[in-house]
Amino acid sequence: MFGAPDPGRIRLRFAGRAVLGIALAVAVCGLAGQSLAGAVAGGLAALLALFTVTDPTVRGQALTTVLLPAAGLPVLALAAALHDLPVARDLAFLAVVGAGVYARRWGPRGHSLGVFAFMTYFVAQFLHTTPGQLPELYAAVLLSVATAAAVRFGAWCYERRLPPAAVPAPAAGTGLARITTRQAVQATAGAGFALVVGQSVSGQRWYWAVGATWWIFVNTASRGETLVRGFRRVLGTLAGIGLGLLVALPVAGAPLPSAVLLAVCVFGIFYTAAVSYTWMMLCVTLLAELLYGLLGVLTPGLLALRLAETGVGALGAALAVLVLLPVTTHAVTDHWIQRALHRVHLCTAEAAARLAGTEGADPAARVAELEQSLARVRLSVAPLVHPLNPLLGRKRRARRVLALLDDCAREIRGLVAVAADPEASHDARLAAACWRVEHAVEALTGGGAVPARSERPAAAEPALAHLHGLERALAELAAPLRHHTPLGLDRAV
Known part of the structure; x- marks a missing residue:
């Protein structure tokens, strides 16, 4: 996790900005x-504003951030109004879940607004919100979202220099053929x-189970991804509870150490989110x-209850994806x-x-896009490489x-890195090597014949050496990708 690539230190900036934005929001x-x-x-609203907004442009991110309260505040009012009506409260919660997931069909903005709406209803259960508390909580959400926006788009807007890449969902169909539906x-x-x-497990903390189910579905597209994510959520929760027994219980809600540890947790959530769901859940x-410690209710029994409710939520997600309208890994992985x-x-x-001297060429931004695409590949392939997968041939491929x-x-x-060197110059052999890379990619993605791997003399020029290495890797990809079906997957996955 700590050795994972971080081009442009994006994850480090992401985590550092989150700590600053959330700390300022809570201070305000x-x-x-x-x-x-x-x-x-307020702290949760700021966290969500900084974490879930992923539009491909800064302008789009700003608009989505402005719309967050419009999605969250009515839901908060609904949760408060239904506080003393358990059946209506539960039905409304399920409606928010369904609407929040369905909103993902409208891309990153729909996803962000759906998450914010769900978490607003969730935090209302956490805080046992009543109508009398609404003015205070409204003010807290608005102040915190505004503070987070000021940090994100003013004090620390690193996207101006390196725009984040949007990762679109797999091709959609209509009706129940659409993955989001x-x-x-x-x-x-x-x-x-x-x-x-x-x-039935707990009349007070039941919403933990619903929250676990919800977050297991976030950023997954297939049955296999959802099952693996559920396993990792339980594993991360178990590890977090073990750490909590050593850290959170002894702190016992003391303000200063709790504040420091909360900042460390926020940094960890944002820094690990892109590379390890287990670490993020820890x-x-x-x-x-730590929050329950500040509220004065943290006990070993509460930690055991959280693990039990998380297990219930993971089981609910697993049963749903196995039995109801399953989406297999086959097409998702290929995509x-x-x-x-x-x-x-x-x-x-x-x-x-860039090496040829073209003005405005910026390969660094493309690298960020590549890293995001690779992260999605790892997520979709995770069911095959999981230690519990008994299909050893598929796991190897x-x-x-x-x-x-x-x-x-x-x-x-x-x-x-070579192209970023102002002293680097264009070599005619680079154009030929780039053409071979393009041809290999087209063959791998279009079903054509992949050029056979050829041994080339070691190149003295760094750029050419990297291109030759890229050619070799693409040539070697042909065998595992063409093994009967994509990655040896079939519809049983």
């Missing part, structure tokens, strides 16, 4: 005279199971434990591998243009594909 709430409940609601049905059913069973669990290979080609072309794609990314990063 405190200066405005907010209670602890208001500070918690199927997931909305699955998530609602899974959340319904989690709600009923979670309430940080989320510890953060929740992300092809997109990653396309990004390899774009990175190569942009680096070659999947690992081979991931290793070769990582080789491609390493050669691309080296090529981009």
Whole structure:
């Protein structure tokens, strides 16, 4: 996790900005005279504003951030109004789950607004919000979102220099053929199971189970991805509870050490999110434990209850994706591998243009896009490389594909680093090598014949050496990708 590539230090900046933005939001709430409940609601609103907004342009991110309160505040009012009506409250919660997942069909903005709406309803259960608390919580959410926006788009807007890349969802169909529609049905059913069973486990903390089901569905597109994510959520929660026994319980809600540890948890959530869901869940669990410590209710029994409710939520998600309108890994994996290979080609072309002296060529931005595509490949292939997968042949092929794609990314990063050197000059052989890379990518993604790997003399020029390495990796990808079906996958996955 700590050794994962971080081109342009994007993850480091992402995490550092989150700590600053959330800390300032909580401080502003405190200066405005907010209670602890208001500070918690404000801190969560700032976290979501900084974490979930992923539009491909800064202008789009700003607009989505402005719209967050419009999605969240009515839901907060609904949750408060239904506080004393359990049946209506539960049905409304399931409706919010379904609508929030369905909103993903409208891309990053729909996803962000859906998450914000769900988490607003969730935090209302966490804080036992009543109508009388609404003015304070409204003010906390608005102040915190505004503070987070000021940090993100003013004090620390690194996107101006390196625009983040949007990662589109797999090609959609219509009706129940659309993945987001199927997931909305699955998530609602899974959340319904989690709600009923979670309430039988605890009448006070049942919403933890619903929250676990919801977050297991976030950023997944297939049955295999969802099952692996559920396993990792339980594993991360278990590790976080173990750490909480050593850290959160002894701190016992003391303000200063709790504040320092909360900042560390926020940094960990944002820094690990892109590379390890298990580590992220460890940080989320510890953060929740520290908040309960501040509220004065943290006990070993509460930690055990959180693990049980998380298990219920994971079971609900698993049953939903296995039984109800399952989405197999087959097409999803193919989509992300092809997109990653396309990004390899774009990175190569942009680096070659930079070496040729083309004004405005910026391969660094393309590398960020490639890293995001590779992250989605790893997520979609995760069911095959999981330690519990008994299909050893498929596991070997999947690992081979991931290793070769990582080789491609390493050669691309080296090529981009060379291209960034103002002393680097264009060589006619670079154009030929770039053409061979383009041809190999087209063959891999279009079903043509991949050029056979050829041994070339070691190139003295760094750029040419990286291109030769890229050619070799692409040639070697042909075998595992053409093994009967994509990655040896079939519809049983």
